[in-house]
C-alpha cells in the first residue's frame with residue numbers, strides 16, 4: 001500500500017479498534033517516526049485475507065495489527081491466528097470438532 005494512502009487508513013483503523021491489535025488486543029503505537037515504526041508494538045495494516053490469497057485493500061479486509069502479530073501470523077488464517085494469540089486455540093478446536 002502506498003505511503004500516501006497508508007496513514008489515513010491506519011488512523012481510521014486505529015480509531016475503529018480503539019488503538020488495539022486485532023489479534024493480541026494489546027495497544028499499538030502509531031507514529032510517523034521510522035524508529036518507532038520498527039517496534040514490535042507498532043501499528044501495521046493487516047490484510048485479513050492475505051494478498052497472496054487474493055485479499056484486497058477494501059476496508060472490510062483491513063485491520064489494525066501490531067507488527068509482531070502481523071509478522072508472526074505467516075500463512076495462518078486470521079481467525080486461527082487470533083485464537084492462538086488470545087490463548088483460545090483449544091476452545092476453538094473443541095468448537096469446530098465434528099460431532100459424533
Ligand SMILES: [Zn+2]
Nearest residue numbers: 021024066069
Ligand atoms: Zn498483536
